[in-house]
Amino acid sequence: MTIKEAAEKTGVSVDNLRFYVKIGLIPAAPRTSSGIRNFDEATLSWVEFVLRFKRSGMPLETIRRYVELALQGDSTKQERKELLLAAKEDLLKKQEQIQESLDVINYKLDTYEQKCGPITAEMVAAWKAKQPSE
Amino acid sequence: MTIKEAAEKTGVSVDNLRFYVKIGLIPAAPRTSSGIRNFDEATLSWVEFVLRFKRSGMPLETIRRYVELALQGDSTKQERKELLLAAKEDLLKKQEQIQESLDVINYKLDTYEQKCGPITAEMVAAWKAKQPSE
Protein backbone atom coordinates (compact mmCIF):
# COMPACT_ATOMS: atom_id res chain seq x y z
CA MET A 1 0.00 0.00 0.00
CA THR A 2 1.38 3.41 -0.95
CA ILE A 3 1.67 6.21 1.58
CA LYS A 4 -1.25 7.96 -0.12
CA GLU A 5 -3.55 4.98 0.39
CA ALA A 6 -2.39 4.67 3.99
CA ALA A 7 -3.20 8.36 4.44
CA GLU A 8 -6.72 7.85 3.08
CA LYS A 9 -7.31 4.82 5.29
CA THR A 10 -6.12 6.47 8.48
CA GLY A 11 -7.24 10.04 7.87
CA VAL A 12 -3.70 11.27 8.53
CA SER A 13 -2.13 13.42 5.80
CA VAL A 14 0.71 12.04 3.71
CA ASP A 15 3.10 14.64 5.09
CA ASN A 16 2.03 13.89 8.60
CA LEU A 17 2.50 10.13 8.14
CA ARG A 18 6.05 10.73 6.97
CA PHE A 19 6.55 13.07 9.91
CA TYR A 20 5.31 10.40 12.34
CA VAL A 21 7.67 7.83 10.86
CA LYS A 22 10.53 10.32 11.04
CA ILE A 23 10.06 11.04 14.75
CA GLY A 24 9.60 7.35 15.53
CA LEU A 25 5.93 7.55 16.44
CA ILE A 26 5.29 4.79 13.91
CA PRO A 27 7.89 2.14 13.08
CA ALA A 28 9.43 2.61 9.62
CA ALA A 29 7.29 0.89 6.99
CA PRO A 30 9.01 -1.52 4.58
CA ARG A 31 10.23 -0.11 1.25
CA THR A 32 10.15 -1.35 -2.34
CA SER A 33 13.52 -2.01 -4.02
CA SER A 34 13.42 1.53 -5.40
CA GLY A 35 12.93 3.05 -1.97
CA ILE A 36 9.21 3.75 -1.95
CA ARG A 37 7.34 3.07 1.31
CA ASN A 38 5.04 0.10 1.20
CA PHE A 39 2.63 0.29 4.16
CA ASP A 40 1.58 -3.13 5.42
CA GLU A 41 -1.13 -4.16 7.87
CA ALA A 42 1.28 -4.29 10.81
CA THR A 43 2.28 -0.67 10.27
CA LEU A 44 -1.34 0.39 9.80
CA SER A 45 -2.19 -1.28 13.12
CA TRP A 46 0.50 0.82 14.76
CA VAL A 47 -0.96 3.94 13.23
CA GLU A 48 -4.43 3.15 14.58
CA PHE A 49 -2.99 2.30 17.98
CA VAL A 50 -1.05 5.55 18.11
CA LEU A 51 -4.00 7.63 16.90
CA ARG A 52 -6.24 6.47 19.70
CA PHE A 53 -3.79 7.82 22.28
CA LYS A 54 -3.13 10.95 20.27
CA ARG A 55 -6.85 11.73 20.12
CA SER A 56 -7.01 11.67 23.89
CA GLY A 57 -4.43 14.44 24.00
CA MET A 58 -1.43 12.35 25.02
CA PRO A 59 1.83 14.07 23.95
CA LEU A 60 3.43 12.43 20.91
CA GLU A 61 6.67 12.05 22.85
CA THR A 62 4.94 9.83 25.41
CA ILE A 63 3.40 7.66 22.69
CA ARG A 64 6.73 7.54 20.86
CA ARG A 65 8.45 6.30 23.99
CA TYR A 66 5.83 3.61 24.47
CA VAL A 67 6.21 2.40 20.87
CA GLU A 68 9.98 2.35 21.29
CA LEU A 69 9.69 0.24 24.43
CA ALA A 70 7.11 -2.11 22.90
CA LEU A 71 9.41 -2.79 19.93
CA GLN A 72 12.21 -3.66 22.32
CA GLY A 73 10.25 -6.62 23.63
CA ASP A 74 9.43 -8.16 26.98
CA SER A 75 12.41 -6.74 28.85
CA THR A 76 10.73 -3.33 28.88
CA LYS A 77 7.46 -4.59 30.38
CA GLN A 78 7.98 -2.87 33.73
CA GLU A 79 8.88 0.48 32.21
CA ARG A 80 5.85 0.34 29.91
CA LYS A 81 3.63 -0.43 32.85
CA GLU A 82 4.90 2.63 34.69
CA LEU A 83 4.41 4.76 31.60
CA LEU A 84 0.84 3.53 31.28
CA LEU A 85 0.12 4.22 34.95
CA ALA A 86 1.40 7.78 34.59
CA ALA A 87 -0.61 8.26 31.40
CA LYS A 88 -3.69 6.94 33.17
CA GLU A 89 -3.29 9.49 35.96
CA ASP A 90 -2.97 12.28 33.40
CA LEU A 91 -6.09 11.17 31.59
CA LEU A 92 -8.12 10.86 34.80
CA LYS A 93 -7.11 14.36 35.80
CA LYS A 94 -7.95 15.68 32.37
CA GLN A 95 -11.34 13.99 32.54
CA GLU A 96 -12.06 15.72 35.85
CA GLN A 97 -11.09 19.11 34.49
CA ILE A 98 -13.29 18.64 31.46
CA GLN A 99 -16.15 17.71 33.77
CA GLU A 100 -15.63 20.93 35.74
CA SER A 101 -15.92 22.98 32.57
CA LEU A 102 -18.96 21.02 31.43
CA ASP A 103 -20.63 21.76 34.77
CA VAL A 104 -20.01 25.48 34.34
CA ILE A 105 -21.20 25.42 30.74
CA ASN A 106 -24.36 23.51 31.58
CA TYR A 107 -25.12 25.87 34.42
CA LYS A 108 -24.67 28.86 32.16
CA LEU A 109 -26.76 27.36 29.40
CA ASP A 110 -29.54 26.73 31.91
CA THR A 111 -29.52 30.27 33.22
CA TYR A 112 -29.18 31.77 29.73
CA GLU A 113 -32.71 30.56 29.17
CA GLN A 114 -33.83 33.29 31.55
CA LYS A 115 -31.19 36.02 31.52
CA CYS A 116 -27.45 36.63 31.33
CA GLY A 117 -25.68 34.02 33.44
CA PRO A 118 -25.50 35.36 37.01
CA ILE A 119 -21.87 34.46 37.68
CA THR A 120 -20.51 36.22 34.63
CA ALA A 121 -23.10 38.98 34.98
CA GLU A 122 -21.77 39.67 38.45
CA MET A 123 -18.20 39.70 37.21
CA VAL A 124 -19.03 41.99 34.32
CA ALA A 125 -20.82 44.36 36.73
CA ALA A 126 -17.85 44.45 39.08
CA TRP A 127 -15.62 45.08 36.11
CA LYS A 128 -17.72 47.86 34.65
CA ALA A 129 -17.92 49.63 38.00
CA LYS A 130 -14.15 50.14 37.81
CA GLN A 131 -14.22 51.47 34.25
CA PRO A 132 -14.75 55.21 33.75
CA SER A 133 -16.66 55.01 30.44
CA GLU A 134 -19.01 52.36 29.00
CA MET B 1 -2.56 43.82 44.42
CA THR B 2 0.66 43.70 42.35
CA ILE B 3 1.01 41.38 39.41
CA LYS B 4 3.37 39.23 41.47
CA GLU B 5 0.76 38.68 44.16
CA ALA B 6 -1.84 37.91 41.52
CA ALA B 7 0.57 35.39 40.03
CA GLU B 8 1.02 33.70 43.39
CA LYS B 9 -2.72 33.60 44.04
CA THR B 10 -3.60 32.14 40.65
CA GLY B 11 -0.57 29.96 40.00
CA VAL B 12 -0.02 31.70 36.66
CA SER B 13 3.42 33.20 36.09
CA VAL B 14 3.85 36.98 36.05
CA ASP B 15 4.92 36.90 32.42
CA ASN B 16 2.01 34.72 31.50
CA LEU B 17 -0.46 37.01 33.26
CA ARG B 18 0.84 39.95 31.24
CA PHE B 19 0.62 37.80 28.12
CA TYR B 20 -3.01 36.90 28.90
CA VAL B 21 -3.90 40.54 29.38
CA LYS B 22 -2.14 41.43 26.14
CA ILE B 23 -4.11 38.92 24.05
CA GLY B 24 -7.37 39.91 25.72
CA LEU B 25 -7.90 36.66 27.59
CA ILE B 26 -8.24 38.70 30.76
CA PRO B 27 -9.60 42.26 30.77
CA ALA B 28 -6.89 44.87 31.42
CA ALA B 29 -6.47 45.39 35.16
CA PRO B 30 -6.57 48.98 36.50
CA ARG B 31 -3.23 50.83 36.83
CA THR B 32 -1.74 53.08 39.46
CA SER B 33 -0.96 56.66 38.45
CA SER B 34 2.58 55.58 37.58
CA GLY B 35 1.33 52.88 35.24
CA ILE B 36 1.73 49.80 37.43
CA ARG B 37 -1.04 47.19 37.20
CA ASN B 38 -3.21 46.93 40.27
CA PHE B 39 -5.08 43.63 40.18
CA ASP B 40 -8.48 43.80 41.86
CA GLU B 41 -10.93 41.07 42.83
CA ALA B 42 -12.95 41.46 39.64
CA THR B 43 -9.91 40.80 37.49
CA LEU B 44 -8.87 37.86 39.68
CA SER B 45 -12.35 36.39 39.19
CA TRP B 46 -11.85 36.59 35.46
CA VAL B 47 -8.53 34.81 35.77
CA GLU B 48 -10.10 31.95 37.74
CA PHE B 49 -12.97 31.75 35.30
CA VAL B 50 -10.62 31.61 32.33
CA LEU B 51 -8.32 29.07 33.98
CA ARG B 52 -11.10 26.58 34.47
CA PHE B 53 -11.79 26.51 30.74
CA LYS B 54 -8.11 26.52 29.89
CA ARG B 55 -7.49 23.46 32.08
CA SER B 56 -10.09 21.55 30.13
CA GLY B 57 -8.06 22.12 26.97
CA MET B 58 -10.23 24.79 25.41
CA PRO B 59 -8.19 26.95 22.98
CA LEU B 60 -7.33 30.38 24.40
CA GLU B 61 -8.86 32.01 21.33
CA THR B 62 -12.26 30.50 22.16
CA ILE B 63 -12.05 31.69 25.75
CA ARG B 64 -10.85 35.10 24.60
CA ARG B 65 -13.85 35.41 22.31
CA TYR B 66 -16.22 34.50 25.13
CA VAL B 67 -14.69 37.08 27.44
CA GLU B 68 -14.93 39.70 24.71
CA LEU B 69 -18.62 38.93 24.20
CA ALA B 70 -19.37 38.87 27.93
CA LEU B 71 -17.83 42.33 28.36
CA GLN B 72 -20.04 43.63 25.57
CA GLY B 73 -23.13 42.89 27.62
CA ASP B 74 -26.54 41.37 27.08
CA SER B 75 -26.71 42.00 23.35
CA THR B 76 -24.25 39.15 22.78
CA LYS B 77 -26.24 36.59 24.76
CA GLN B 78 -27.21 34.55 21.73
CA GLU B 79 -23.70 34.39 20.33
CA ARG B 80 -22.30 33.37 23.70
CA LYS B 81 -24.88 30.63 23.96
CA GLU B 82 -23.85 29.25 20.57
CA LEU B 83 -20.20 29.42 21.57
CA LEU B 84 -20.94 27.50 24.77
CA LEU B 85 -22.92 24.87 22.89
CA ALA B 86 -20.03 24.33 20.46
CA ALA B 87 -17.55 24.19 23.34
CA LYS B 88 -19.76 21.66 25.08
CA GLU B 89 -19.76 19.40 22.02
CA ASP B 90 -15.96 19.61 21.85
CA LEU B 91 -15.62 18.70 25.50
CA LEU B 92 -18.03 15.77 25.25
CA LYS B 93 -16.09 14.40 22.28
CA LYS B 94 -12.82 14.86 24.12
CA GLN B 95 -14.24 13.04 27.13
CA GLU B 96 -15.20 10.08 24.93
CA GLN B 97 -11.76 9.90 23.37
CA ILE B 98 -10.11 9.97 26.76
CA GLN B 99 -12.40 7.17 27.87
CA GLU B 100 -11.33 5.10 24.84
CA SER B 101 -7.69 5.50 25.78
CA LEU B 102 -8.42 4.72 29.43
CA ASP B 103 -10.14 1.51 28.34
CA VAL B 104 -7.10 0.47 26.33
CA ILE B 105 -4.73 1.36 29.15
CA ASN B 106 -6.77 -0.49 31.77
CA TYR B 107 -6.94 -3.53 29.56
CA LYS B 108 -3.20 -3.47 29.02
CA LEU B 109 -2.48 -2.97 32.70
CA ASP B 110 -4.68 -5.97 33.50
CA THR B 111 -2.94 -8.23 31.02
CA TYR B 112 0.51 -6.97 31.99
CA GLU B 113 -0.05 -8.76 35.26
CA GLN B 114 0.35 -11.99 33.33
CA LYS B 115 2.41 -11.28 30.20
CA CYS B 116 3.00 -8.70 27.49
CA GLY B 117 -0.33 -7.22 26.39
CA PRO B 118 -1.72 -9.44 23.61
CA ILE B 119 -2.74 -6.65 21.26
CA THR B 120 0.62 -5.00 21.24
CA ALA B 121 2.38 -8.35 21.41
CA GLU B 122 0.60 -9.37 18.24
CA MET B 123 1.52 -6.13 16.51
CA VAL B 124 5.14 -6.43 17.58
CA ALA B 125 5.24 -10.01 16.29
CA ALA B 126 3.78 -9.01 12.93
CA TRP B 127 6.29 -6.22 12.78
CA LYS B 128 9.29 -8.36 13.65
CA ALA B 129 8.33 -10.96 11.04
CA LYS B 130 8.92 -8.30 8.38
CA GLN B 131 12.28 -7.25 9.74
CA PRO B 132 15.42 -9.14 8.60
CA SER B 133 17.33 -8.92 11.89
CA GLU B 134 16.04 -8.79 15.49
Next chain:
DNA sequence: ATAAACCCTGAAGTTAACTCCAAGTCAAGA
Protein backbone atom coordinates in the same frame (compact mmCIF):
# COMPACT_ATOMS: atom_id res chain seq x y z
C1' DA C 1 20.15 58.58 48.32
C1' DT C 2 21.33 54.52 46.60
C1' DA C 3 20.98 49.52 46.07
C1' DA C 4 17.80 45.79 45.64
C1' DA C 5 13.71 44.26 44.24
C1' DC C 6 9.95 45.02 41.53
C1' DC C 7 7.39 47.05 37.58
C1' DC C 8 6.89 48.32 32.41
C1' DT C 9 7.09 47.46 27.03
C1' DG C 10 8.19 45.50 22.66
C1' DA C 11 10.40 42.03 20.54
C1' DA C 12 12.83 37.87 19.99
C1' DG C 13 13.23 32.93 21.17
C1' DT C 14 11.18 28.21 22.33
C1' DT C 15 8.44 23.88 21.96
C1' DA C 16 5.02 20.83 19.99
C1' DA C 17 2.92 19.42 16.17
C1' DC C 18 2.31 20.08 12.04
C1' DT C 19 2.50 21.92 6.94
C1' DC C 20 4.62 23.31 2.89
C1' DC C 21 8.40 23.75 -0.49
C1' DA C 22 12.24 22.68 -3.71
C1' DA C 23 14.52 19.66 -6.32
C1' DG C 24 14.88 15.46 -7.76
C1' DT C 25 13.45 10.11 -8.67
C1' DC C 26 10.01 6.67 -10.09
C1' DA C 27 5.80 4.53 -12.41
C1' DA C 28 1.80 4.16 -15.51
C1' DG C 29 -0.81 5.62 -19.52
C1' DA C 30 -1.28 7.80 -24.57
Next chain:
DNA sequence: TCTTGACTTGGAGTTAACTTCAGGGTTTAT
Protein backbone atom coordinates in the same frame (compact mmCIF):
# COMPACT_ATOMS: atom_id res chain seq x y z
C1' DT D 1 9.09 8.11 -25.26
C1' DC D 2 7.13 11.61 -23.03
C1' DT D 3 4.00 13.50 -19.90
C1' DT D 4 1.61 13.31 -15.68
C1' DG D 5 1.17 12.23 -11.23
C1' DA D 6 3.02 10.12 -7.06
C1' DC D 7 7.06 9.24 -4.54
C1' DT D 8 11.62 10.72 -2.14
C1' DT D 9 14.49 13.92 1.09
C1' DG D 10 16.00 17.88 3.72
C1' DG D 11 14.76 21.96 5.26
C1' DA D 12 11.98 26.05 5.86
C1' DG D 13 7.58 28.04 7.46
C1' DT D 14 3.33 28.09 10.57
C1' DT D 15 0.38 28.24 14.77
C1' DA D 16 -0.51 28.09 19.68
C1' DA D 17 1.01 29.11 23.92
C1' DC D 18 4.34 30.41 26.28
C1' DT D 19 9.14 32.23 27.89
C1' DT D 20 13.04 35.10 27.89
C1' DC D 21 15.47 39.28 26.94
C1' DA D 22 16.92 44.15 26.53
C1' DG D 23 16.46 48.38 28.24
C1' DG D 24 14.37 51.19 31.10
C1' DG D 25 11.14 53.33 35.11
C1' DT D 26 9.37 52.76 40.25
C1' DT D 27 9.26 51.53 45.20
C1' DT D 28 11.17 50.28 49.39
C1' DA D 29 14.42 49.55 52.92
C1' DT D 30 18.68 50.91 54.88
